[in-house]
Amino acid sequence: MIKIGVIGYGYWGPNLVRNFAETNDSSVTYVSDKRTDRLKLVQSRYPNTTVVEDPDDLISTPDVDAVVISTPVSTHFDLAVKALRAGKHVLVEKPMTCTVEEGEKLLEEAARAQKTLMVDHTFIYTPAVVKIKELVSNGDLGRLLYYDSVRVNLGLFQHDVNVLWDLAVHDLSIMDFILGEQPTAVSATGVAHLNNQPEDVAYITCYLRNNLIAHFHVNWMAPVKVRRTLIGGDRQMIVYDDLEPSEKVKVYDKGVSLNEGPEGVYQMLVSYRSGDMWAPHLATTEALKNEASHFIDCITNGKKPQTDGEMGLRIVKILEAADKSLDNRGQPVQIN
Amino acid sequence: MIKIGVIGYGYWGPNLVRNFAETNDSSVTYVSDKRTDRLKLVQSRYPNTTVVEDPDDLISTPDVDAVVISTPVSTHFDLAVKALRAGKHVLVEKPMTCTVEEGEKLLEEAARAQKTLMVDHTFIYTPAVVKIKELVSNGDLGRLLYYDSVRVNLGLFQHDVNVLWDLAVHDLSIMDFILGEQPTAVSATGVAHLNNQPEDVAYITCYLRNNLIAHFHVNWMAPVKVRRTLIGGDRQMIVYDDLEPSEKVKVYDKGVSLNEGPEGVYQMLVSYRSGDMWAPHLATTEALKNEASHFIDCITNGKKPQTDGEMGLRIVKILEAADKSLDNRGQPVQIN
Amino acid sequence: MIKIGVIGYGYWGPNLVRNFAETNDSSVTYVSDKRTDRLKLVQSRYPNTTVVEDPDDLISTPDVDAVVISTPVSTHFDLAVKALRAGKHVLVEKPMTCTVEEGEKLLEEAARAQKTLMVDHTFIYTPAVVKIKELVSNGDLGRLLYYDSVRVNLGLFQHDVNVLWDLAVHDLSIMDFILGEQPTAVSATGVAHLNNQPEDVAYITCYLRNNLIAHFHVNWMAPVKVRRTLIGGDRQMIVYDDLEPSEKVKVYDKGVSLNEGPEGVYQMLVSYRSGDMWAPHLATTEALKNEASHFIDCITNGKKPQTDGEMGLRIVKILEAADKSLDNRGQPVQIN
Amino acid sequence: MIKIGVIGYGYWGPNLVRNFAETNDSSVTYVSDKRTDRLKLVQSRYPNTTVVEDPDDLISTPDVDAVVISTPVSTHFDLAVKALRAGKHVLVEKPMTCTVEEGEKLLEEAARAQKTLMVDHTFIYTPAVVKIKELVSNGDLGRLLYYDSVRVNLGLFQHDVNVLWDLAVHDLSIMDFILGEQPTAVSATGVAHLNNQPEDVAYITCYLRNNLIAHFHVNWMAPVKVRRTLIGGDRQMIVYDDLEPSEKVKVYDKGVSLNEGPEGVYQMLVSYRSGDMWAPHLATTEALKNEASHFIDCITNGKKPQTDGEMGLRIVKILEAADKSLDNRGQPVQIN
Known part of the structure; x- marks a missing residue:
């Protein structure tokens, strides 16, 4: 059972949370968002999920194995690097980063951490x-x-x-x-x-x-x-x-x-x-259901994601x- | 009654001939084409139209007031210049010429001849x-x-x-x-x-x-x-x-x-x-019916065509x- | 605040429950269904709603003002009559009843009870x-x-x-x-x-x-x-x-x-x-959102529903x- | 070479004439129509075709082998019977006749005449x-x-x-x-x-x-x-x-x-x-081109038309x- 933490519960986040909540072999243990009303919504829908304002709380907890980043593009790099350094697997919204430079650094971090880095190219x-x-x-x-x-x-x-x-x-x-x-x-x-x-x-x-x-x-x-x-x-x-x-x-x-x-x-x-x-x-x-299963499968079985960091960087x-x-x-x- | 001569009876020529034949105030007196079988087809459809192989015969006859050019682009310039110099009005297939240089020369010829130059931008x-x-x-x-x-x-x-x-x-x-x-x-x-x-x-x-x-x-x-x-x-x-x-x-x-x-x-x-x-x-x-009438109207009343040489040149x-x-x-x- | 009880949580029932739950001035206090797994689903989605197997429990409770019937057609008449006799307002799935005879009797019951009878002709x-x-x-x-x-x-x-x-x-x-x-x-x-x-x-x-x-x-x-x-x-x-x-x-x-x-x-x-x-x-x-509001409005203000029992009977x-x-x-x- | 006579040059007649004129093995020798302007149109398009006002002239001439009837439904029966009795093959517009009674009589006439009777069910x-x-x-x-x-x-x-x-x-x-x-x-x-x-x-x-x-x-x-x-x-x-x-x-x-x-x-x-x-x-x-060829083929080779009189009668x-x-x-x- 992979424990998922989702950062960002805006437009796309609810779909990610729902799919990871419904996928076998994963559960959504944490959700973070800066907006209190969004966190309230999460709580009403998923009473067993912990909600926090600060994404660092989500990243640092041992109760999260993999971090899903669904925030504005400008924040992807920092959050993903932090999560990898904290030993978490990462699924990040598309586009992966704002620049090629950031993208290359992120791939280095993922290689160093030996964790799964996947990009949410849903199509x-x-x-x-x-x-x-x-x-x-x-x-x-x-x-x-x-x-x-x-x-x-x-x-x-x-x-x-x-x-x-x-x-x-x-x-x-x-x-x-x-x-x-x-x-x-x-x-x-x-x-x-x-x-x-x-x-x-x-x-x-x-x-x-x-x-x-x-x-x-x-x-x-x-x-x-x-x-x-x-x-x-x-x-x-x-x-x-x-x-x-x-x-x-x-x-x-x-x-x-x-x-x-x-x-x-x-x-x-x-x-x-x-x-x-x-x-x-x-x-x-x-x-997104297929994608969520694939992410869990890659983490569990050490597989290379179809939409891995290399692909994210090419885009x-x-x-x-x-x-x-x-x-x-x-x-x-x-x-x- | 404007007497029309059409050069080229290939893909588009038959539509031009038909419309000028059916328009009031014009008749198709001449058609030229290098291919004998095309000329035979013209004759069977329009027994009163003179058919010739050489476009020069069509351009030089006093029985043509306006020349309609429906031939490959590379021949537009030469034929149009000849026709204008022979004192004919000209309607030429699009694109008007192969190059800007040709286009500018053609406009000069038309100005000099004081004849109508129109381009067949049908749409x-x-x-x-x-x-x-x-x-x-x-x-x-x-x-x-x-x-x-x-x-x-x-x-x-x-x-x-x-x-x-x-x-x-x-x-x-x-x-x-x-x-x-x-x-x-x-x-x-x-x-x-x-x-x-x-x-x-x-x-x-x-x-x-x-x-x-x-x-x-x-x-x-x-x-x-x-x-x-x-x-x-x-x-x-x-x-x-x-x-x-x-x-x-x-x-x-x-x-x-x-x-x-x-x-x-x-x-x-x-x-x-x-x-x-x-x-x-x-x-x-x-x-094409509207266009044919407009061409005749421009010739008869000295109007500026909506698709005149200036427009042809801009394209x-x-x-x-x-x-x-x-x-x-x-x-x-x-x-x- | 009108308290709604919904009978039947099959194909259409979930849409009715959701809309009455989200409409101002109404809450879904009871849901009944013969199938235990459907009731579990209701409970996970609406922890504050009481679930019962027997529709009679829902009809008889003072904690329900209006009964929404979303069951097979053959059961509409009996359930609607019971609900009206228990002094509840009724919204019944279409078609209203199986026969004209049943329909006429149902209208008599509604008249006698002086309660709102509305049919769910959603379109x-x-x-x-x-x-x-x-x-x-x-x-x-x-x-x-x-x-x-x-x-x-x-x-x-x-x-x-x-x-x-x-x-x-x-x-x-x-x-x-x-x-x-x-x-x-x-x-x-x-x-x-x-x-x-x-x-x-x-x-x-x-x-x-x-x-x-x-x-x-x-x-x-x-x-x-x-x-x-x-x-x-x-x-x-x-x-x-x-x-x-x-x-x-x-x-x-x-x-x-x-x-x-x-x-x-x-x-x-x-x-x-x-x-x-x-x-x-x-x-x-x-x-369905418009319809739910209309039903509440008719109950609260004694209005005649646009899709009232008369219309249900005509169909x-x-x-x-x-x-x-x-x-x-x-x-x-x-x-x- | 089957010689075709077409009765009626209104809405559909021109299509019939054109297709029989362009089909190998047939030529349109006669066209009849009560309206002088329609006959003039035929003459301008087909100078070699004889035009007549009275369909009887077309039916009786030895210069017609097959009669194509493209007139209002009420006239089909009489014209078709006359043509069959004159020893002509017949292609008649759909519907074949106004009544079943007429249809049955027409089939008898065709059987007696031993001529091809086909109905123009074009589709x-x-x-x-x-x-x-x-x-x-x-x-x-x-x-x-x-x-x-x-x-x-x-x-x-x-x-x-x-x-x-x-x-x-x-x-x-x-x-x-x-x-x-x-x-x-x-x-x-x-x-x-x-x-x-x-x-x-x-x-x-x-x-x-x-x-x-x-x-x-x-x-x-x-x-x-x-x-x-x-x-x-x-x-x-x-x-x-x-x-x-x-x-x-x-x-x-x-x-x-x-x-x-x-x-x-x-x-x-x-x-x-x-x-x-x-x-x-x-x-x-x-x-219509396929149909014209089929009609000629049926006449020439004694084949049964796909849209024969039996089918016309069924309709x-x-x-x-x-x-x-x-x-x-x-x-x-x-x-x-």
């Missing part, structure tokens, strides 16, 4: 993304040509991070998981429309190997909600629409190939193929490079 | 785009924040131009018409997946005044057809979906504003407003700058 | 249905021509009632509320596909005054979920799609009229009008007539 | 319907449970026939083709909203063998266009949406079965199965029975 644990990963890994799509995602909506406006760190972080983690490959360079554009506020509309292009290109569109000010990803291969193509209630993943037996024309290479012929469409049945388990690297490019109107930025 | 003549222009011009949307368009599909692969010059040209012309303003800089990215073939996937960001940003996504290799534009203002927002059979334009009474919080400017509050949605009724007239300037940026992975390129 | 309390009622009552639609609803899905199979009593009951209550009028006759068809099971697919036509016709399609075995109602007037028409996340109600400025032709009444001309479409903004409050009358017609393959059945 | 020749027929015939759906179709729209108002004979005729022919079985009884309801005009909204339930039920909803006054058919089997289910541009047919691996519970037949368990969805690729050939029988039921508010009518 990786959805049945839809797991299915797409399987289809791409099998080679069903053929050679990959492009990856294109849109995540827009008239939604919550974050004051502390821009729309890339708030929304694109989801899609970058999905891409990382599906493609298993880090971009070599990025170009990003975007603007802030409200004074003293971060960028609210942004676009990123990532360059990958073999002419594979990935593009991300994120927007906090769109009149309609769109959560759609296209993944094109030369044999098959996928449309992943997260808003579809049941058929979230559609696989199109469509592709394109280049053949020599009757007069040789100087007259190449492009041919299109259009066949059936297929929507695989997907399980309906909640992603932060892309975001940091994208910010730099965005400030220079799309000027490309290399990723080491 | 400007659709009821949907006319309605959006009206809504934006009225100020109904408030301050404009962003313009975002997607035009993708598993479609025809052009060998002579890349996907920007084939597809983005439509959306750039729509933006030019609606915003009435030229971008100051562009950043573009994209890749070619087939050897010795032009780019088939591309993205452009255009920077305009007052933090207005416009973005274009075009793709010849998408499994699904999408033709959707979002236009966000701080008072209202528009979704223009060209594939909707009847409600192509939807106006959302949604917006966002920034207000001082109780503790002053250091604590700004973003507020969202969400109200009704409204889809104006649109006429169902064919765009070519964006495309040329985008190509340059795309070659440098998004490096921004200024537009004079 | 009447949704912002969408309230908005439609307003539009129809205002006369915005002109003369009503037809009402057509579809409610289908691969869903729960009820063993105790057929698909009419399970699904059509929703739409009949919405129609009753919107039209404010009882059908004069019904014709219904349907079949049972599984041995010894009730009808799983059914259709009802209701005849109303002035050539208004209403039709209902319900199906437990459809591969896709549809919840759509069309309401046609000669001036405007409504599409109500309950599965749309935000634009559930669309009002079409479309209509049809009959005019005399140039040669008089023997040559009537039908003319169609097609104009704008408009989707009013709807509040997002939970229907049961239609269902009973529809069953009779269905058994005779559509033979029409009059409603008194 | 039978669409790739979508052919694919559905194949899936149903293969037994892929398991035991069929229900067939449900909706065809509604604010459309043309027919003055000579009601909405059943105008719209339901399409779906009845599709059902006849797919199920290969005639209903034993029908119940229909509907109303006429405009004085002296036919019914504009109607519903039909058809009873078939083995508890299979088919239902049809047609409406000339709906604000939105819907063309959707659900076909449910106990193993798979189909959704056929004719308005989808490419994925018109979707096959759901969903079904329902009844199993004995642990305590035997008195406690049956209904179990649902939900699996993948699959949309077969469909050819894009025009239905008229259902329509006549439905009219009778509709007049009696759903009272069931047997079909012999």
Whole structure:
């Protein structure tokens, strides 16, 4: 039985607490939050959980084996380092840290502590993304040509991070998981429309190997909600629409190939193929439930998390490079 | 009665011929095409039209008042210049020319000849785009924040131009018409997946005044057809979906504003407003029919076309700058 | 503070308990259920609520002012009568009773007891249905021509009632509320596909005054979920799609009229009008929350519920007539 | 080379003429129409076709082998009989005749004349319907449970026939083709909203063998266009949406079965199965082109048409029975 302490009971914290409370082999022993009314809410829902204002009390108690950090990004690094140094396993909200520098230090701390460090990139644990990963890994799509995602909506406006760190972080983690490959360079554009506020509309292009290109569109000010990803291969193509209630993943037996024309290479012929469409049945388990079980499993059995600190760092690297490019109107930025 | 000669009876030419044949005050007296079978087809459909292989015969005859050029882009400049020098009015397919340099020369020729020069940016003549222009011009949307368009599909692969010059040209012309303003800089990215073939996937960001940003996504290799534009203002927002059979334009009474919080400017509050949605009724007239009438009207009454050479040149300037940026992975390129 | 006792903590009961627990001016003092595990669940969630197995204990205690009945239909009548005789107000799940006879007796009991009797026709309390009622009552639609609803899905199979009593009951209550009028006759068809099971697919036509016709399609075995109602007037028409996340109600400025032709009444001309479409903004409050407040308000202030016993009885009358017609393959059945 | 004469160049006639003109092995030698302007239009489009006002001239000429009848329903019988007696093959618009009596006489005439009699039930020749027929015939759906179709729209108002004979005729022919079985009884309801005009909204339930039920909803006054058919089997289910541009047919691996519970037949368990969805690729050939070729093939090779007079008569029988039921508010009518 892994004893979990959750720091932060704001927007996402309640989901984390609920899932760890309902997962076998774990219990939520502590919750901390600076706001008294949030702690009262925890108490009414979980009478057996200890609530504290100061996260240090949670980190230092022997009654916590693993710390779950669900606080603003700027606090992730300090809290995670403290927890690791106190000998706790750590699950931290995405994005893992504010900078690459912090991210690299955090990985060193985790290695030194020999504890599990996992990042809460929740989408990786959805049945839809797991299915797409399987289809791409099998080679069903053929050679990959492009990856294109849109995540827009008239939604919550974050004051502390821009729309890339708030929304694109989801899609970058999905891409990382599906493609298993880090971009070599990025170009990003975007603007802030409200004074003293971060960028609210942004676009990123990532360059990958073999002419594979990935593009991300994120927007906090769109009149309609769109959560759609296209993944094109030369044999098959996928449309992943997260808003579809049941058929979230559609696989199109469509592709394109280049053949020599009757007069040789100087007259190449492009041919299109259009066949059936297929929507695989997907399980309906909640992603966070899968993720909570996976975290417990990694702690218990010393496994490497699917969304480990290395992955968290890769995402932060892309975001940091994208910010730099965005400030220079799309000027490309290399990723080491 | 304006006598029309049409050069090129390939993919688009038949639509041009049909519309000029059916428009009052014009008749199609000549059609030229290098391919005998295409000319035979013209003859069977329009027994009274003269068909010739050599476009020079069409340009030089006194039986043609206006020349309509529907041939590959690389031939536009030469044919248009010849026609203007022969004293003919000219309607040329989009994009107007291959380069800015050609475009500027063509405008000089038209000025010298004192003839009408119009570019076939067909979408400007659709009821949907006319309605959006009206809504934006009225100020109904408030301050404009962003313009975002997607035009993708598993479609025809052009060998002579890349996907920007084939597809983005439509959306750039729509933006030019609606915003009435030229971008100051562009950043573009994209890749070619087939050897010795032009780019088939591309993205452009255009920077305009007052933090207005416009973005274009075009793709010849998408499994699904999408033709959707979002236009966000701080008072209202528009979704223009060209594939909707009847409600192509939807106006959302949604917006966002920034207000001082109780503790002053250091604590700004973003507020969202969400109200009704409204889809104006649109006429169902064919765009090309409107365009043909407009061309005849401009010739007859000496009016300035809505899609005149100046506009054609503005679009070519964006495309040329985008190509340059795309070659440098998004490096921004200024537009004079 | 009204003290609520809820009988039945199965599928719907938890929603009732939660809403009455969260509504001001009411508290849930008792819950009864025959199943021990359900009572344990209640206790873990609401430590201050008394749980009992026998509903009679709940009905007889002075610690309950109003009884909410969320049990199989066959038990509604007995429980509701007992509760009224014990001087309690009653909110009963839909359909109110199994038969018209029971329904009439129940209304007599409520009149005698001078207590509030309300039926849980939840849809009447949704912002969408309230908005439609307003539009129809205002006369915005002109003369009503037809009402057509579809409610289908691969869903729960009820063993105790057929698909009419399970699904059509929703739409009949919405129609009753919107039209404010009882059908004069019904014709219904349907079949049972599984041995010894009730009808799983059914259709009802209701005849109303002035050539208004209403039709209902319900199906437990459809591969896709549809919840759509069309309401046609000669001036405007409504599409109500309950599965749309935000634009559930669309009002079409479309209509049809009959005019005399140039040669008089023997040559009537039908003319169609097609104009704008408009989707009013709807509040997002939970229907059951509105309903719970309304029930408390009716008890406290002696108001007549919008979904009172009279309405509950009207719906049961239609269902009973529809069953009779269905058994005779559509033979029409009059409603008194 | 079969010489075709087409009677009636109104709404549908031009499509028939075009397809027979473009089909190999046939030419359109004659067209007749009472309206001079329509004949002029034919002449401008088909200079080699003879145009006449009187259909008798077309029927009697040796320069016509087969007569295509595209006129109001009330004239079908007389024209078709004349053509058969003149030794011509006949393709007649749907519905074949106004009454069963006429239909039976027409079949006798065709048998006597030993000529091909085919009915223009166009949908039978669409790739979508052919694919559905194949899936149903293969037994892929398991035991069929229900067939449900909706065809509604604010459309043309027919003055000579009601909405059943105008719209339901399409779906009845599709059902006849797919199920290969005639209903034993029908119940229909509907109303006429405009004085002296036919019914504009109607519903039909058809009873078939083995508890299979088919239902049809047609409406000339709906604000939105819907063309959707659900076909449910106990193993798979189909959704056929004719308005989808490419994925018109979707096959759901969903079904329902009844199993004995642990305590035997008195406690049956209904179990649902939900699996993948699959949309077969469909050819894009025009239905009428397939139909024209089929008619020529039947004439030339003495084949029995897929939409022969027998089928045309079956549809008229259902329509006549439905009219009778509709007049009696759903009272069931047997079909012999």
